[in-house]
Amino acid sequence: MADAPGAGGLFLRAHLYLVYVFLYVPIGVLIVLSFNEAGLPTAWTGASLKWYGALAANETIQRAALNTAIVAISSTIIATTLGTLLALGVEMRQKPNAALDALLFAPMIIPDIVLAIALLAFFSLIKFSLGLHSIVMSHVVFNIAFVFAVVRTRLRHFDFSVIEASVDLGAGAFTTFRRVTLPAIFPGVLAGALLALTLSVDEFIIAFFVAGAGPSSQTLPMQIYSMIRFGVTPEINALATIVILFSFTALFLSQRLNREVLTS
Amino acid sequence: MTREAATVLEIRNVSKSFEAVQAVRDVSLSIRENEFFALLGPSGCGKTTLLRMLAGFEKPSRGEILLDGKDISPIPPNRRPLNLMFQSYALFSHMTVRGNISYGLEMENLPKGEIQARVNDILETTRLTEAANRRPAQLSGGQRQRVALARALIKRPRVLLLDEPLAALDKKLRESMQLELKRLQNEVGVTFVVVTHDQEEALVMADRMAVLKDGVLMQVGSPHQVYEHPNNKFVAQFIGVMNFFDGETVDGGVKVKDEVLLGAVPPELGRGQAAAIAVRPERLEIANGAMPADHNRLSGQVVEIAYHGLDVTLSVRTPISEQAILVRVSANASDRFKFAAGQNLDIVWSATHSRIMAS
Amino acid sequence: MQTSRLQTAVLIGPGLGWLALLMVVPCGLVFVLSFFERGVYGGIDYVFNFGNFARAIDPLYLNIFFKSARIAGLAALIALLIAYPAAYAISRAPRRHQTPLLFLAILPFWSNYLIRTYAWIVLLNREGFLNQGFELLGYQGEPINMLYNDGAVVLGLVYNYVPFVILAIYSSITRLDPEIWEASQDLGATRFRTFYRVILPQTVPGIAAGLVFVFVLSIGNFITPDLLGGGRVQMVGNLIYDQFLTARDWPFGAALSFVLIGIMMVLLFLQAVLANRAQGGGRG
Numbered sequence: 027m028a029d030a031p032g033a034g035g036l037f038l039r040a041h042l043y044l045v046y047v048f049l050y051v052p053i054g055v056l057i058v059l060s061f062n063e064a065g066l067p068t069a070w071t072g073a074s075l076k077w078y079g080a081l082a083a084n085e086t087i088q089r090a091a092l093n094t095a096i097v098a099i100s101s102t103i104i105a106t107t108l109g110t111l112l113a114l115g116v117e118m119r120q121k122p123n124a125a126l127d128a129l130l131f132a133p134m135i136i137p138d139i140v141l142a143i144a145l146l147a148f149f150s151l152i153k154f155s156l157g158l159h160s161i162v163m164s165h166v167v168f169n170i171a172f173v174f175a176v177v178r179t180r181l182r183h184f185d186f187s188v189i190e191a192s193v194d195l196g197a198g199a200f201t202t203f204r205r206v207t208l209p210a211i212f213p214g215v216l217a218g219a220l221l222a223l224t225l226s227v228d229e230f231i232i233a234f235f236v237a238g239a240g241p242s243s244q245t246l247p248m249q250i251y252s253m254i255r256f257g258v259t260p261e262i263n264a265l266a267t268i269v270i271l272f273s274f275t276a277l278f279l280s281q282r283l284n285r286e287v288l289t290s
Numbered sequence: 291m292t293r294e295a296a297t298v299l300e301i302r303n304v305s306k307s308f309e310a311v312q313a314v315r316d317v318s319l320s321i322r323e324n325e326f327f328a329l330l331g332p333s334g335c336g337k338t339t340l341l342r343m344l345a346g347f348e349k350p351s352r353g354e355i356l357l358d359g360k361d362i363s364p365i366p367p368n369r370r371p372l373n374l375m376f377q378s379y380a381l382f383s384h385m386t387v388r389g390n391i392s393y394g395l396e397m398e399n400l401p402k403g404e405i406q407a408r409v410n411d412i413l414e415t416t417r418l419t420e421a422a423n424r425r426p427a428q429l430s431g432g433q434r435q436r437v438a439l440a441r442a443l444i445k446r447p448r449v450l451l452l453d454e455p456l457a458a459l460d461k462k463l464r465e466s467m468q469l470e471l472k473r474l475q476n477e478v479g480v481t482f483v484v485v486t487h488d489q490e491e492a493l494v495m496a497d498r499m500a501v502l503k504d505g506v507l508m509q510v511g512s513p514h515q516v517y518e519h520p521n522n523k524f525v526a527q528f529i530g531v532m533n534f535f536d537g538e539t540v541d542g543g544v545k546v547k548d549e550v551l552l553g554a555v556p557p558e559l560g561r562g563q564a565a566a567i568a569v570r571p572e573r574l575e576i577a578n579g580a581m582p583a584d585h586n587r588l589s590g591q592v593v594e595i596a597y598h599g600l601d602v603t604l605s606v607r608t609p610i611s612e613q614a615i616l617v618r619v620s621a622n623a624s625d626r627f628k629f630a631a632g633q634n635l636d637i638v639w640s641a642t643h644s645r646i647m648a649s
Numbered sequence: 650m651q652t653s654r655l656q657t658a659v660l661i662g663p664g665l666g667w668l669a670l671l672m673v674v675p676c677g678l679v680f681v682l683s684f685f686e687r688g689v690y691g692g693i694d695y696v697f698n699f700g701n702f703a704r705a706i707d708p709l710y711l712n713i714f715f716k717s718a719r720i721a722g723l724a725a726l727i728a729l730l731i732a733y734p735a736a737y738a739i740s741r742a743p744r745r746h747q748t749p750l751l752f753l754a755i756l757p758f759w760s761n762y763l764i765r766t767y768a769w770i771v772l773l774n775r776e777g778f779l780n781q782g783f784e785l786l787g788y789q790g791e792p793i794n795m796l797y798n799d800g801a802v803v804l805g806l807v808y809n810y811v812p813f814v815i816l817a818i819y820s821s822i823t824r825l826d827p828e829i830w831e832a833s834q835d836l837g838a839t840r841f842r843t844f845y846r847v848i849l850p851q852t853v854p855g856i857a858a859g860l861v862f863v864f865v866l867s868i869g870n871f872i873t874p875d876l877l878g879g880g881r882v883q884m885v886g887n888l889i890y891d892q893f894l895t896a897r898d899w900p901f902g903a904a905l906s907f908v909l910i911g912i913m914m915v916l917l918f919l920q921a922v923l924a925n926r927a928q929g930g931g932r933g
Contacts, residue, residue, distance in 0.1 A: 034840060038738035042750075045735040049757050049812065052768035055778055059771065108664035115660030129665070133672060135862075135913070137869025139886045140906045143893050144675035147682060147903070167671050170664055190347055191380035193368045195445065196397030199656075205393075209384040221759070228761040231871055235893075247763055254767050254876060263771075266764040273760035281752055 053270060060263035077264040084261065086241065090249040096158055097233070097245060098226040101165035106219040108166070109173025114207070116174075117181040133171040141167065142235035149236060156238025161245065164236050165226045172225060173218035180214025180284060217284035224276045227269070295322040298481050299344070299449055304353030306339050306505075313339040315505040316353070321449070321483060326475050328496035329485045332528065336505035337485045338377075341451050344483065345374040357448060368397075373447040377454040379438035381426040387437050388413070388422045394445045408444055415477065416440040432463050439471075443478060452484045456491060468494045489529045493517060501525050522647055526568050533574075533615040534566045536649050543567070544646055547610045551586050553644025566649040571603065571618040573643040576627060577636035584641045590615070592633045604629060606637060683904035693900060701904030710888070714908070717884040720799060720874075721867035724806035725860045731807065732814035732859060737844075739815070740822040751819055758812035766805050766876050773801060773877075797879030805873040810866060814859035821855025822848065854924040861920040865913045885909055 063074040081087055116126065133141070145164045149156060188210065192202040208215070230247035237243040246269065253262045299321040306314040314336040321327045329337040342348045344355060346367030354361050362370060373394070382390050388409060395405045413419045416436040426434055435455065442450055455471065456464045472495050475482050486492050492499045493513045501508045501516065501524075509521040520526035523534070537546035539555050544567040551567045559565055581587060590606040593614055602624040605614040617637060619627070627635075683701050688694045704710065739750045757765060772778045773795040780792040795801060825848070833843040867873075871886035878884070885905065892902030 035741070038734055038741065041734045042738040045731060045811070045815075046753060048731075048808070049754065052765070052772055052808070053757065055771060056764070056768050108667055111660045112664035115657050115664075118660070119657055126665075129668060129673070133668070135865060135917070136672075136676075137866075137871075137886065137906075137909060137913075139869060139871045139889050140676075140679070140910060141672070143889060143899075143902060143906060144679045145671065146893065147899060148671070148675035148678050151678060163671060166667060170667060174664070185378050185380055187376045187378050187380035188382055190367075191374075191376055191441075192382075192393070193366075194345060194347075194374045195394035195441065196368050197393075198368060201397070206382055210382070212384075224759060228763070230763055247761070250761075250763050250767070254763065254770065262767070266761075266767065269761050270764055274756060277756055277759050 056263050056270070057267045060267040062260075062263075064260075077260050080261050081264045081268075086244070087246075087249060087261070087265065089241070090244045090246045093158060093243060094227055094246040097161050097165060098223050100162045101169055101226045102219050102222045104162070105166045105169030105173050105222050106215060109170045109218060109222075110177050110211070110215050112170065112174050113177035113181055114211075117178060117184070118186065130171055130174055133168040134175070138229075138231040142232040145232065146235045156236055157243045158237075160236045160238070161233045161243065164232050165229060168229075168232075169222040169226060173215075173222050176218035176221060176284065177211060177214045180211050180217075184210060213283040217280040220276045220280035220283070224273045224280075228273065295324060297321070298323050298325075298358065299483070300356040300359075301340070301344075302354050302356065304340070304343065304350045304355065306336070306343060306348060306351050313505050314343070314350075317502075317505075317507045318353075319500055319507065319510065321481060322498075324479055324481055326472065326482045326495055326497045327484070328492035328499040329483065329502060330489060330492040330499050330529075331487065331502035333487055334504075335502040337487075337502050338453060339505075340502070341374070341453055341483065341485045344449070345372055345451055346370050347374075371445075371448045372451055373442040373445050374451040375438050375442045375453065375455055377457060379426075379434050379458070381434060381437055381441075383426050386423050386425055387418055387429070390426070390437055391441050391444055394441060398445075412440045412444045415474070416443075431459055432467065435459060435467065439474070443474075443480065447480060449481045449483055452482060454485055454487070456486070456488075464491070471495060493529070501528065503528075520568075520645065520647070523566060523568075523649060526645065526647065531571055531616060532568045533571060533611075534568050534613075534649075535611050536564070536566050539563045539565045539646065543641070543644070549588075549610050551644065552584060552641035553586075553646050554641070555646050559646065559648060564649050565646055568645045568647065569639050569643055571616040574615075574617040574637050574639050576617070576619065576623065577638045581638050582640070585638045586641060586644065587636055587638045588615075589634065589636045592629055592631055592635065595629055595631060602629070606635070608637075679903040679906055682900050683907050685900045687898040687900055701901045702908070704901060705904050705908050710905070713883055713888055714885060717868045717886075718864075718912075720802055720806070720884065721864045721870075724803050724810065724867045725863035727803065728807045728811045728814045728863050729856065729859055732811050733818055733856070735811075736815045736818035736822060737848075739819055747823075751816065754815045755812045758809070758816075762809060762872060763876075765809055766873055769801070769805055769808065769877060770796060773804075796877060799878070801877040802874050802884075805877040806863070806867045806870065809873065810863045813862060813866075817859040817862065818852060818855045821852045821858070825851055857920045857923045861916050865916060868912065869909050 060077060061073045061075070062070055063076060064071040112130070116123075116130075141164075145160075145167075148154075149160055154160065188206055189202055192206040193199075197205065228247060230245075230251055233245050234248055234251070237245070237248065246265070250262065250265060250269070253259055253265075297320040301317055301319040301321075304314060304317050305312065317336075317340065329340060331337045339348060343350050346362070346365065349363065354363060356362070357371070382393065385393070391412060392405050392409045395408060400408075410419075413422055416439060418433065418436055418440060421429060421433055421437075426437065429437065435458065439452075439455070452471075456467050459467060468491055471482075471484075484492075484495065496513055498510065498512050499516055500510045503524050509516055509525045511519075516525060517529055520529065520532075526532040526534075535544065535546040535551060537544045537551075539545075539559050539561055540550060541561065542555070543550050543552040544555075544565050545551075546567065553567050555565075577587060588608050588610070590608040592604050593607050594605040596603045596605075599621075601621055602619050604617040604619060606617055607614050615637070619629075682693065684697050684699065686694050686696055686698065686700055735754065739747055739754070742750055774780070779795065783793070829847055830843060833847045834840070838846065868884070869886050870884065871890055874884040874887055875890075878887075889902050889905050889909070892898045892905065896902075
């Protein structure tokens with residue numbers, strides 16, 4: 027259903043290309059600058075990996091990267107498990123439940139700042155210690171919702187009678203899950219996990235509120251925030267480049283696994 | 291089959307309701323050893339629910355199901371020696387054909403060698419050897435259907451349950467698969483219970499069939515019995531095409547308006563009762579001169595002619611029926627008579643072909 | 650399919666439990682908190698009253714709400730104007746190009762928000778990329794300060810949320826029967842009139858969804874006003890942040906959060922009603 031390129035079609039196409047320019051030029055500029063010897067955008071003094079070297083030598087950033095990895099991986103594993111089970115439970119029930127849908131949709135739209143203060147208030151009321159573990163627990167909240175949504179779209183195309191077929195052929199509930207259900211939905215589960223991983227790696231506000239005091243539970247986005255807020259150092263471009271490329275890779279893989287991840 | 295075979299599966303007064311809906315009402319049936327049995331009915335008649343109760347995926351609300359004389363209701367579906375071939379086939383898309391077929395035997399923890407031998411065997415029987423290492427997505431519709439069949443058959447079930455096994459195939463393939471299923475059943479010697487909404491399929495394949503409507507069993511019998519001697523109007527209409535004339539019973543027939551149509555009145559219908567006299571279109575003939583005394587004769591006018599290639603169907607308006615009656619004429623007769631719309635003719639049929647039933 | 654209660658409980662229980670404990674309870678707590686007041690030394694005095702809500706509609710704070718709404722509304726409108734033609738262009742591209750094009754448009758939306766916002770600091774800065782560009786083009790005056798104002802905040806919000814609007818509009822266009830283009834042209838309409846009379850009215854749910862989501866995500870936003878507004882542009886998100894981390898008036902911060910959530914719920918509800926009505930009218 028392609029249009030013959032009339033004047034209107036040409037205008038539309040030009041507009042679309044401009045939108046891509048608008049979306050990618052700022053990111054592109056960051057990436058290019060990360061290789062600038064001089065570090066700042068004032069002058070190009072030649073290509074260099076100097077700032078990546080500086081980044082590798084910076085212990086604070088290494089610590090933050092490690093923290094981020096711990097938070098992202100733990101919260102992804104927990105959220106993927108719980109979100110997948112939820113999606114299976116909801117789809118198998120086959121009875122629409124508006125309250126349940128709203129509850130599972132809520133974490134995606136509640137403003138980060140509100141969820142952040144709510145969790146902080148809750149943790150401090152019950153005198154729960156703050157640190158990486160509280161960040162993990164908080165990240166699981168929104169990650170469950172995203173994993174649930176991704177796996178659920180996968181299940182829409184899932185023929186539930188294969189579960190009955192497996193039982194009919196003599197398998198028990200556990201064997202059926204391990205040998206039939208999980209392999210069939212696995213691309214969706216993995217896609218959801220990759221999405222959860224990037225969201226957790228990138229999340230700033232909630233982590234910032236529930237991290238507690240002290241540098242021991244600083245994550246990368248918190249580091250990036252303070253670098254932006256309190257004096258831009260050239261290393262930030264290198265760091266931003268690495269983080270962005272990580273996200274793009276994970277998202278690309280996620281989309282490859284399950285066509286509907288980012289587009290639903 | 292001269293001697294009555296033993297009963298394998300007995301369904302006793304089984305009912306099933308889902309909340310407010312009663313899907314199956316007090317159905318009793320026995321299915322015999324090595325029989326090809328069809329459960330036939332329009333969609334929503336409860337035939338699939340009945341099948342799922344046999345497989346163990348639904349529990350009867352009332353009644354019991356006996357396999358070889360033993361109540362199987364406490365046995366979960368994965369322990370029942372019955373296997374189900376699903377309407378969607380429900381193939382495991384992440385496994386190869388071989389993986390799908392061997393799955394059920396792996397669940398029985400059989401030795402590897404035996405599994406392999408039995409899989410190879412059934413691949414041969416179902417002509418799937420070439421496709422053994424392919425995934426379901428790479429198969430044709432007919433191949434997928436055979437994988438589903440092989441996967442269930444390899445378990446050597448006491449009874450194989452098939453839910454609309456041919457519904458997903460196109461018309462040509464469906465017709466050849468009807469005979470193929472029948473051949474396979476003979477070869478493996480397993481009792482088959484097939485659910486279908488397609489009356490032609492049931493007639494061609496089944497040794498015996500049960501007709502269901504709104505969860506109620508309407509008639510059980512061989513295809514010949516059910517087709518030639520329908521118990522009631524529903525069965526008569528659902529299977530094949532039937533012409534009806536409504537009237538009331540008199541001695542030796544039914545009086546329709548002023549005309550008495552001859553036929554045997556079944557003993558349960560007394561005199562003067564509202565009844566219909568029915569006759570199949572292929573039993574009607576165009577009058578050609580004199581006719582024997584035990585024949586019915588009606589004059590009418592052709593309103594429409596439908597050409598089927600194999601034969602021709604005439605719609606004929608008669609003075610005693612609101613509805614035009616259908617007459618099936620062979621191609622030869624059609625050539626001879628050169629029918630045209632508006633033409634007047636007489637229709638005759640032998641009283642032995644009249645069926646009288648309560649209306 | 651028959652599923653036992655037990656099975657459902659095992660599948661749904663853990664996830665729901667997690668959300669109940671770490672979302673529902675905390676949000677409920679914030680709600681309760683909003684009826685108390687700040688203690689003399691920080692902390693909370695457990696005295697039930699509506700003082701915080703009364704304070705929230707004080708002109709000082711009400712203005713911040715209005716200002717936030719104006720910025721969020723402007724961002725939503727501009728994002729729509731940019732996104733609609735782009736989504737339309739994607740939907741008219743050859744079938745096999747559509748998914749990659751859409752993916753390319755949506756990709757930035759899921760990547761790091763802080764960094765995407767930071768990129769605009771680099772561009773808009775006094776020593777930034779754009780000012781240098783102007784210099785190269787022969788501009789001689791003082792560098793232009795394009796950062797730390799309402800405009801920069803709107804730009805940042807538009808930049809971050811355009812991908813989402815493209816997605817919303819695109820999916821509402823592709824939900825249409827692909828033959829309606831041909832049908833309309835067959836009935837004698839030009840391409841423009843087909844768009845105006847047939848396509849546009851049927852994509853109203855997508856437009857509404859796009860507008861509402863940008864508005865909702867923007868009005869509660871903290872990072873963009875903080876970084877591109879440079880602390881001069883106070884929006885509701887920053888205000889809540891301040892109440893919790895600077896002023897230490899948690900009850901008031903809680904009340905503000907609830908006003909924000911209330912606004913969002915009303916908008917989402919309106920959008921759902923609109924979507925429902927459009928669906929009801931479209932079918933049948």
